[in-house]
Amino acid sequence: MDTSLLVLGIVIFLALAFDFINGFHDTANAIATSVSTRALTPRRAIIMAAIMNFLGAIMFTGVAKTIGGSVANPAKLTNGIDIVIATLIAAIIWNLLTWWFGIPSSSSHALIGALAGAVYVGAGADKLNWSGFIEIVEGLVFSPLIAFVIGYIVMMILKYIFAYRSPHTVNKGFRTMQVITAALQSFTHGTNDAQKAMGIITFALVSAGYQDHLEVPMWVKISAATAMALGTSIGGWKIIKTMGTKIFKIDPINGFAADLSGASVIFTATMLHLPVSTTHAITSAILGVGSAKRFSAVRWSLAGRIVITWVITIPISALLAGLIFKILF
Structure with missing residues (x-):
């Protein structure tokens, strides 16, 4: 077998492994509130999430093109495959560590940080597209702030509308x-997160000379969507417990407000071709909703630890990817 083809196969395997882990790491965020309020049983929530993730993943490609070309131009990298391997290993390690400790960290931050770090060490600072990288980071930074505000506003509106209704009837x-x-x-x-693996695979295909454009092949779409759906089917109970019960006591009306707010931010970003952190958007929406419900009800010490993890993810992933590149190549 051609060596370059074998190495590309390793890249595709790692990218799909990242997507699989993303499935049980980040999708847990998407169903945490509905499981914690018993709107859905865990089994039904996971099956539904797996199906919806798959559908979302195969319908959009804008974010994949951003990932594939904004941080660096794969056509100008002579060692692009090596860079992608270091990127994926670093992102997978960080995802597994944060999952193990039940911290809703961002797979998006891990991947973007790792890619930037691997390009910087493996190809040099001049090969890193700083403007594209900063634009992505800005989206990752501002999206949770927007989700917090939207979650707060939506919950305040719902409180006003249903202020004099029976809590039991409202929550039902x-x-x-x-x-x-x-x-x-x-x-x-699915419309946003699954595309990140698609973008990395496309990045590798261009680097290896198997295609000269950033269009995502259909087999890449289906493979990434399937990997994420399978990962979703495993579940992520540690993350669900943190998101659904430890930040504040979530009632169905709170879960509805948080889900609607998080989804609106994520889908808007998808339409703008911006990769955002679904973890950040959903967690921030929950914090916004909790603040509107009662500011003191939110466990801000836990929220603070989550935010610290968000802040350190990009630099740690970048350093880890750079170190892995040095060790392997």
């Missing part, structure tokens, strides 16, 4: 509505 109705918003959130997760 919103428990049904949560099924819809959980499905919507899982769909939007």
Whole structure:
């Protein structure tokens, strides 16, 4: 077998492994509120999320093109495959570590940080597209702030509308509505997160000379969508526990508001071809909703630890990818 083809096969395997891990790491965020409020049983939530993730993943490619060409131009890298291997190994390690400790860290931050670090060490600072990298980071930074504000506003509106209704009746109705918003959130997760693996595979294909454009081949779409759906089917109970029970006590109306807010931010980013962190968007929406419900109800110490993880993910992933590149190549 041709050596370059074998190495490309390793890249594709690692990219799909990253997507699989992303499936049980990040999708847990999408269904955490609906599971914690018992709007859906864990089994039904996971099956629904897997299906909606798959559908979302195969319908859009804009984010994949951004990932594939904004951080660096793969056609100008002589060792692009090596860079991608270091990137994926670093991102996978960080995802598994944060999953093990039940911290809803960002797969997007891990991947972008690792890619930037691997390009910097493997090809030099001049090969890193700083403007494209900064634009992506800006989207990753501002999206959770926007999600927080939207979550707060949506919850305040719902509090005003249903202020004089029976809490039992309100929550019963919103428990049904949560099924819809959980499905919507899982769909939007697929439209954005699954494309990151697609973008990395396309980056590798261009680097290896197997194609000269950033269009995502259909087999890449289906492979990435399937890997994420399979990962989703495994579940991510550690993350679900953190998101659904430890930040604040979530009622169905809160879960509805958080899901709707998070999904709107993620899908808007997808339409703008911006890779955002679904973890950040969903967590920030939950924090915004919790603040609107009662500011003191939010466990801000836990929220603070989550935010610290967000802040350190990009630099740690970049350093880790650079170190792995040095060791392997």
